Amino acid sequence: MKTEQKPADRATGNRRKFLLGATLGSAGAVAAVVTGGGVKQVLDVAAVAPEKKVKGYHETDHIRQYYETTRI
Amino acid sequence: MNAQVATQTVRFDNPRHIEPEDQVRADFYALLATLLYRAPEESLLRAMLLSAEPEGGPTGGVADDLAKSWAALAAASGAVSHDAVLEEYEAVFVGVGRPPVMLFGSFYLSGFMNEKPLAELRGDLMALGFARNPEVTEPEDHLAALCDVMRAMILGDVADAPASIERQRSFFVKHMQPWVLQCCDAITQSEKSNYYRRVAAFAKAFFEIEIQAFEM
Numbered sequence: 001m002k003t004e005q006k007p008a009d010r011a012t013g014n015r016r017k018f019l020l021g022a023t024l025g026s027a028g029a030v031a032a033v034v035t036g037g038g039v040k041q042v043l044d045v046a047a048v049a050p051e052k053k054v055k056g057y058h059e060t061d062h063i064r065q066y067y068e069t070t071r072i
Numbered sequence: 073m074n075a076q077v078a079t080q081t082v083r084f085d086n087p088r089h090i091e092p093e094d095q096v097r098a099d100f101y102a103l104l105a106t107l108l109y110r111a112p113e114e115s116l117l118r119a120m121l122l123s124a125e126p127e128g129g130p131t132g133g134v135a136d137d138l139a140k141s142w143a144a145l146a147a148a149s150g151a152v153s154h155d156a157v158l159e160e161y162e163a164v165f166v167g168v169g170r171p172p173v174m175l176f177g178s179f180y181l182s183g184f185m186n187e188k189p190l191a192e193l194r195g196d197l198m199a200l201g202f203a204r205n206p207e208v209t210e211p212e213d214h215l216a217a218l219c220d221v222m223r224a225m226i227l228g229d230v231a232d233a234p235a236s237i238e239r240q241r242s243f244f245v246k247h248m249q250p251w252v253l254q255c256c257d258a259i260t261q262s263e264k265s266n267y268y269r270r271v272a273a274f275a276k277a278f279f280e281i282e283i284q285a286f287e288m
Binding site (some may be wrong): 016024027030 | 091092093095096097099100102103106115116119120123133134135136138139142143146237281284285288
């Protein structure tokens, strides 16, 4: 994937306001559950999602190392 | 480091700057992918129950829908065991022969599995730099997989920057929006679902918010 960094700061303020408002009563709880580890574990191990295509062993190690850091 | 700080700072060790609303979306997609991929473990059920403390006033409308569906899901997580949810998952999404409820987009889009929509999805995933994990047998249009693709697009990783909102929108509108609400309804209406009705209500409330946000 090419670098294409247009993060949300370029999205409208309306969008941000709407999303933060709409998730107000649940976002904190969901974040706590996700950072609790069980979710990441499933996503890392199960990998039902298509994985990033990795070209060459060097990058593979690099990415694996990165995934290691995501295990809590 | 106290627990509260940990909650706020222990994240994917992501070198990219992620806007708060996008981190929230990534968290929702991560949880949904997990719940839809397989029955949650006891530890996850427990975490969901314990996290369900009131967070102060939603402002009405979609926020109320989402907050209420979350509260119901969290409460239900305390009332079931992993074994019971596992049995339900098998009954609703696996079944004997044909599953009572399909979690695959191509079924809703074409009436069959492994049809043209799946082929288009594969092409788009390849263009986005995703490849299928060869060890996984489920087709890529499984709702859990699509939720995880959204999570990955929102967060990016070491090699790739987060996908732009335009790219996220284009992926969501093409591959999820046409069928995910219908899928949630199918789960809700299934005689065999119970815990997953709460999951579906929560998922639907979130998808409706995503749909609205992508229209902005």
